[in-house]
Amino acid sequence: MGGCNAKIHGECSEESLSVYTELFNILQRLDLGTIEPEIPIASGVIDLTGNEDIFTKLLTLETKQILSRHSFRNNEFPNQIGAMLDEFVSSYSELRSDFDPALMRPISFPHGEMTLGTRRILMTTFDLLEGLRRIWSCRPSLIEEDYSENSYVIHAVSKVLDPLFTYSKWPLKRAWSEQTSKSSQSRKNRMGSINLGKKPDLQVLLKLDMKANELVLVEISRLFPEQDKEVLDWKKLVRICKDCFDERYNIFFENREDTSSGARLIHCELGKIPVLGIQVIGERIFVSMLDLFEGVFYRVYRVCEITIPLRISTRQVVEEFLRGSLRLRAIVEEIVGMSVSIKDEINLLPTCEERTPSTSMMSTTYSPPRNS
Known part of the structure; x- marks a missing residue:
């Protein structure tokens, strides 16, 4: 949520701004207690493959299309x-x-x-x-x-x-x-x-x-x-x-x-x-x-x-x-x-003797409370 908020108040395209605003609003009203621990969003992953979960269902079609864009080109098919x-x-x-x-x-x-x-x-x-x-x-x-x-x-x-x-x-x-x-x-x-x-x-x-x-x-x-x-x-x-x-x-x-x-x-x-x-x-x-x-x-x-x-x-x-x-x-x-x-x-960066391993590029994993 913090990343979306930073983008909203920072510099980004109008299209990206609409995406981050929508995501931020959904995250604010989402009941975390309803998130099952094994679904992708519980690990901080937005699933855009059609396997819709409680989070993805709330996204508009336009936002899903924007989020699914990639730059991988079509392959060569020789004669x-x-x-x-x-x-x-x-x-x-x-x-x-x-x-x-x-x-x-x-x-x-x-x-x-x-x-x-x-x-x-x-x-x-x-x-x-x-x-x-x-x-x-x-x-x-x-x-x-x-x-x-x-x-x-x-x-x-x-x-x-x-x-x-x-x-x-x-x-x-x-x-x-x-x-x-x-x-x-x-x-x-x-x-x-x-x-x-x-x-x-x-x-x-x-x-x-x-x-x-x-x-x-x-x-x-x-x-x-x-x-x-x-x-x-x-x-x-x-x-x-x-x-x-x-x-x-x-x-x-x-x-x-x-x-x-x-x-x-x-x-x-x-x-x-x-x-x-x-x-x-x-x-x-x-x-x-x-x-x-x-x-x-x-x-x-x-x-x-x-x-x-x-x-x-x-x-x-x-x-x-x-x-x-x-x-x-x-x-x-x-x-x-x-x-x-x-x-x-x-490999061109300076070497260092010791660096603390990163646990994640972002801290996103959510563990819902266990039922007593």
């Missing part, structure tokens, strides 16, 4: 992908329903001169299409309601997510199998909790100066999830993303002076770099980002949605899947590039 797509789809056009997957041949990789960036995209596309081929060869199992979460991850989800992080300009590490998030564990340790940190189904990490930084967090359900699985996974995902966002400051500024005007400017730029949260519910992949809006408050917003074609599909369906997947890849690459650039700037 060569069309030929790869045609070859892939045509190979299934006249098959019997009981075809033998072993008889299928991999598609041809485009020849000719191309930039390294285009080659990376085409290699990702090749692996995505081959991933679909493996998924389609498992088609009898993928429609059974007792299909386990682990089997779905192994035979389907990993086939379409792994290629997106394989051919990056920078080495990205993937950690599957619900490893404890170091950022989540750091928050638990600072709070004096004896509990372990939260465990996402997949973490994608970038190693800079021998320190691993969590870029992407993923929560995955089974193909036919239980009714409340989507809501529970989303609350968990937002909490971990915020932990990673906050802990990144400590990782990046470790042993660096952070009180000068130059350091504060870098701090503001760091707040513009989002942490990516991906939720897989059934055959749908929801891609969201968590960052700071104008350095004042946390927000989480949706950037794209991808549908995994689990059965043999038309060219249009496969193309939509590829476009969505490659857009996600481009977003990851842009976030990585921003992270590398800002870390280079931080």
Whole structure:
């Protein structure tokens, strides 16, 4: 609330002023006792993804649209992908329903001169299409309601997510199998909790100066999830993303002076770099980002949605899947590039022997009173 009030009485655009005024008025009249501890707003995060909570429901549509704006551009979709797509789809056009997957041949990789960036995209596309081929060869199992979460991850989800992080300009590490998030564990340790940190189904990490930084967090359900699985996974995902966002400051500024005007400017730029949260519910992949809006408050917003074609599909369906997947890849690459650039700037700051770790970029977490 203090950040909104400061903006209202400071310098900001007319559009931003209307947003901060609306937020300030809502916060003033909001009954904090009605806030459940696990929803995003309890951690100081405004949820703009459509998973409306008691706070987001009070926002006007115009304010939601302003708060959801971002600068991530659409990705490149090279012309060569069309030929790869045609070859892939045509190979299934006249098959019997009981075809033998072993008889299928991999598609041809485009020849000719191309930039390294285009080659990376085409290699990702090749692996995505081959991933679909493996998924389609498992088609009898993928429609059974007792299909386990682990089997779905192994035979389907990993086939379409792994290629997106394989051919990056920078080495990205993937950690599957619900490893404890170091950022989540750091928050638990600072709070004096004896509990372990939260465990996402997949973490994608970038190693800079021998320190691993969590870029992407993923929560995955089974193909036919239980009714409340989507809501529970989303609350968990937002909490971990915020932990990673906050802990990144400590990782990046470790042993660096952070009180000068130059350091504060870098701090503001760091707040513009989002942490990516991906939720897989059934055959749908929801891609969201968590960052700071104008350095004042946390927000989480949706950037794209991808549908995994689990059965043999038309060219249009496969193309939509590829476009969505490659857009996600481009977003990851842009976030990585921003992270590398800002870390280079931080490395130019003077060193310091000891700096007290920050518990959060802003103190926002709210714990409602327990019922006696």
